[in-house]
Amino acid sequence: MEEKSLHVEGAGAEKGSQFRTRGSLSNSSEATTFAQFDLAKLKGRFTFGEGEKLKSKKIIDQLFTKGKSVSQSGFTLVYLSAPLNSFYPAQASFSAPKKNFKHAVDRNRVKRLMREVYRMNKFALYEKLVQRKEQLAIMWVYKGKQLPELELVTKAMLYCLNKI
RNA sequence: GCUACUUGCUGAUCUAUCGUUCUUCAUUUAUGAAGGAAGGAAAGUCCGGACAACACAGAGCACCGCAUCCCGAUAACAUCGGGACUUUUGUUGAGGAAUCAACAGAACAAGACAGUGCCACAGAAAAUAACCGCUUGUCUUUAAAUUCCCUCGGGUAUUUAGGGGCCGGUAAGGGUGAAAAUGUGAGGUAAAAGCUCACAGCUUUCCGUCGGAAGGCGGAAUUCGGGCAAACCUUGCGGGUUGAAAGUUCACGUAUAUCCGCGCUUAAGCGCUGCUCGGGCUUUCCCGGUAUCGGGAGGGCGGAGGGGUUGAACGUAACAGGUUCUGAGCAAUCAGGAUCGCAGAUAAAUGAUAGAGCAUUUACACCGGUCGCAAAAUCGGGGUGGAAUGACAGGAUCCGGCUUAUAGGCAAGCAGCUUUU
RNA sequence: GCCGAUGUAACUCAGUUGGUAGAGUAGCGCAUUCGUAAUGCGUUUAUCUCGGGUUCGAGUCCCACCUUCGGCU
Numbered sequence: 001m002e003e004k005s006l007h008v009e010g011a012g013a014e015k016g017s018q019f020r021t022r023g024s025l026s027n028s029s030e031a032t033t034f035a036q037f038d039l040a041k042l043k044g045r046f047t048f049g050e051g052e053k054l055k056s057k058k059i060i061d062q063l064f065t066k067g068k069s070v071s072q073s074g075f076t077l078v079y080l081s082a083p084l085n086s087f088y089p090a091q092a093s094f095s096a097p098k099k100n101f102k103h104a105v106d107r108n109r110v111k112r113l114m115r116e117v118y119r120m121n122k123f124a125l126y127e128k129l130v131q132r133k134e135q136l137a138i139m140w141v142y143k144g145k146q147l148p149e150l151e152l153v154t155k156a157m158l159y160c161l162n163k164i
Numbered sequence: 165g166c167u168a169c170u171u172g173c174u175g176a177u178c179u180a181u182c183g184u185u186c187u188u189c190a191u192u193u194a195u196g197a198a199g200g201a202a203g204g205a206a207a208g209u210c211c212g213g214a215c216a217a218c219a220c221a222g223a224g225c226a227c228c229g230c231a232u233c234c235c236g237a238u239a240a241c242a243u244c245g246g247g248a249c250u251u252u253u254g255u256u257g258a259g260g261a262a263u264c265a266a267c268a269g270a271a272c273a274a275g276a277c278a279g280u281g282c283c284a285c286a287g288a289a290a291a292u293a294a295c296c297g298c299u300u301g302u303c304u305u306u307a308a309a310u311u312c313c314c315u316c317g318g319g320u321a322u323u324u325a326g327g328g329g330c331c332g333g334u335a336a337g338g339g340u341g342a343a344a345a346u347g348u349g350a351g352g353u354a355a356a357a358g359c360u361c362a363c364a365g366c367u368u369u370c371c372g373u374c375g376g377a378a379g380g381c382g383g384a385a386u387u388c389g390g391g392c393a394a395a396c397c398u399u400g401c402g403g404g405u406u407g408a409a410a411g412u413u414c415a416c417g418u419a420u421a422u423c424c425g426c427g428c429u430u431a432a433g434c435g436c437u438g439c440u441c442g443g444g445c446u447u448u449c450c451c452g453g454u455a456u457c458g459g460g461a462g463g464g465c466g467g468a469g470g471g472g473u474u475g476a477a478c479g480u481a482a483c484a485g486g487u488u489c490u491g492a493g494c495a496a497u498c499a500g501g502a503u504c505g506c507a508g509a510u511a512a513a514u515g516a517u518a519g520a521g522c523a524u525u526u527a528c529a530c531c532g533g534u535c536g537c538a539a540a541a542u543c544g545g546g547g548u549g550g551a552a553u554g555a556c557a558g559g560a561u562c563c564g565g566c567u568u569a570u571a572g573g574c575a576a577g578c579a580g581c582u583u584u585u
Numbered sequence: 586g587c588c589g590a591u592g593u594a595a596c597u598c599a600g601u602u603g604g605u606a607g608a609g610u611a612g613c614g615c616a617u618u619c620g621u622a623a624u625g626c627g628u629u630u631a632u633c634u635c636g637g638g639u640u641c642g643a644g645u646c647c648c649a650c651c652u653u654c655g656g657c658u
């Protein structure tokens with residue numbers, strides 16, 4: 001309970017410092033490059049928009065062949081440092097296998113939980129990546145066979161994120 | 165009032181904060197504002213369509229699917245509604261019983277007098293029945309009685325009872341089996357048999373009558389050899405194939421390089437499941453020879469193999485559309501009016517947290533004090549608080565059905581128990 | 586999204602026109618051996634995924650459901 005409320009408080013405190021930078025991201029895709037990414041702008045915001053989702057099939061194929069992985073209590077984090085065609089330092093995607101969850105409702109539930117946790121806790125990862133000046137493709141896979149609680153998801157995913 | 169079952173309907177609300185997706189508008193071009201955002205089954209993918217691509221009219225057979233019958237509904241269906249036949253379950257009534265009648269519900273996959281095949285074990289026999297048994301005739305044989313002959317040993321003939329062989333006749337009887345050759349009674353016969361008759365059953369036809377029809381009721385005539393077609397099959401009806409990963413357009417990008425086969429005119433290829441028939445379309449140029457052949461080039465078709473892309477838009481959200489009212493109809497459904505615009509993602513959008521409230525449960529706590537026919541209780545019910553739980557389940561081109569899953573609530577039907585009048 | 590298959594003993598599989606469900610391995614017992622393994626002999630285990638239907642009778646035929654697996658850009 002306390003753990004969760006921490007994030008909310010943090011969000012409230014940082015809210016005032018939110019300001020808009022006029023990124024020189026003019027109009028086309030060439031401008032939205034990683035080099036021009038401004039970390040401060042994202043601080044205190046917990047969005048998860050179009051640019052932050054990993055969608056390219058090509059990169060996903062590379063990810064599973066070359067990528068490294070960390071796992072904790074059923075959650076596996078597969079990641080690969082690669083140049084992305086994106087403004088953000090990382091792109092993430094979530095997956096739950098049909099083998100373990102027969103019904104679509106359950107698969108959606110797992111993915112939604114993982115997405116929620118990633119959204120709340122990605123800022124630390126972004127900071128780290130900006131310092132290192134690299135971009136990361138991330139795939140989360142849940143390999144457990146039972147529906148997890150939110151608390152468990154948070155714990156396991158934080159552990160994985162810290163390992164990177 | 166409670167409980168159980170069946171059927172139908174329904175399928176939990178609001179506020180705040182953070183976040184997702186689509187549309188519109190604004191601008192500081194990345195944010196803001198406003199609005200929209202899963203189901204009755206979105207599921208299974210079991211049927212039927214719409215839609216799209218592929219083509220040169222057709223016909224026959226194969227192949228596949230459907231199937232009680234009638235009338236209706238529908239774009240269509242293996243669907244839905246109403247009825248009929250048969251079977252069956254429950255209740256009630258009648259009756260000594262078998263059973264019959266009424267009401268309510270459920271099931272129903274054509275045809276076994278076209279042909280082929282199959283029916284384990286048991287049993288005489290499992291399908292054009294003769295094993296035992298019964299029995300006419302005939303041959304033979306044993307015993308007894310009687311007649312005649314006689315050498316008194318026997319012989320001959322007849323009758324009665326029995327055994328055996330042969331030609332036959334018989335489905336009345338035979339402990340089996342899932343199933344036994346219409347059933348019962350009488351006549352009939354050597355013995356028997358629908359062989360004949362009566363009653364009953366079944367098949368088909370005709371007449372009368374009721375009904376719009378399937379069909380019902382009554383009468384007459386006629387026939388009588390099991391089951392299995394969810395065995396082959398026969399009959400009737402229907403069927404082109406592939407599915408939005410269909411397909412159209414644009415962008416990006418490269419190389420159809422190479423190899424094999426076919427083939428260019430009495431022949432061959434193509435033709436949307438296969439084969440056949442028939443029609444149609446296509447088959448270039450050069451050289452030698454000259455009706456058919458040989459060589460070369462060319463492009464064509466099929467296959468192997470290789471290269472590029474892994475993007476965008478359309479299809480794609482206005483309809484066999486929803487809600488509601490009126491009318492027609494027993495109903496399925498149809499007609500007319502009003503009104504609404506109601507998901508549109510593509511590694512795939514609905515979530516998280518907090519609070520309030522709702523429903524259910526409770527060997528929890530407290531209250532109230534007697535609501536339960538009366539009384540009592542550590543019982544049930546009531547109120548407040550606490551705790552727990554909130555069903556099945558998530559769009560992927562779209563509709564109509566079917567099937568399966570489903571907490572709780574509501575309604576109807578039926579049954580049981582109980583209370584009051 | 587579309588299409589196709591699979592299910593039988595603890596495990597791996599057989600089971601053709603419907604008629605008492607079988608093999609190998611494993612398990613158990615006995616023999617053999619000083620003892621174990623190997624070997625030999627004997628023996629146990631089945632709701633044929635589940636539910637209906639056809640039939641006198643279904644592992645087998647028909648229908649629906651569940652499970653597991655595969656293919657198609």
